Amino acid sequence: QKEVEQNSGPLSVPEGAIASLNCTYSDRVSQSFFWYRQYSGKSPELIMSIYSNGDKEDGRFTAQLNKASQYVSLLIRDSQPSDSATYLCAVSRLSFGAGTTVTVRA
């Protein structure tokens, strides 16, 4: 079983819609969770971090964490074409998911 699993993509959403990305992890003692965005040919950039159960909102992005279910998600509201990228879920420092590619259709 992979340490971090993300929902398979690609995910295509129309402009203005909500994009929902999911991530599950296997290590129950994990304390820190991150979402990175990676544009094609570029390195990842941090967009959200979350450490406590519940929701954390930052602009159009909302991260949700449920440690009991070992689940973390990212919602992108009012999706824009510029949000088209691969989103990587990371658990603690070292475990990255394979990424989910999001395409926002204009």
Place this chain on the structure above:
Amino acid sequence: GAVVSQHPSWVICKSGTSVKIECRSLDFQATTMFWYRQFPKQSLMLMATSNEGSKATYEQGVEKDKFLINHASLTLSTLTVTSAHPEDSSFYICSASTPVSGGIETQYFGPGTRLLVL
């Protein structure tokens, strides 16, 4: 966010030569630096973790004699790909982490170095 730089951003070399990649944290002192490799359409693969002044910890399957890591200061780590071969062609990305409040570290990635070995 914090800034991490890498140099060079891309390099083309002949098979058998060695290539050195630098990773610098520009506005903070990094307790730990990481080196990743990413092949096309694949996720990041951690190669090694380095702490200033100590030997790097390599992930399983990564040859430490081929990928030499030197972490000379809290702001600089270098990765040297020795005797590079075409299969070493990849996107090499470093990251640096520093403790934030509550003891939780956050990683900041460099822009990456694209290596092509002919």
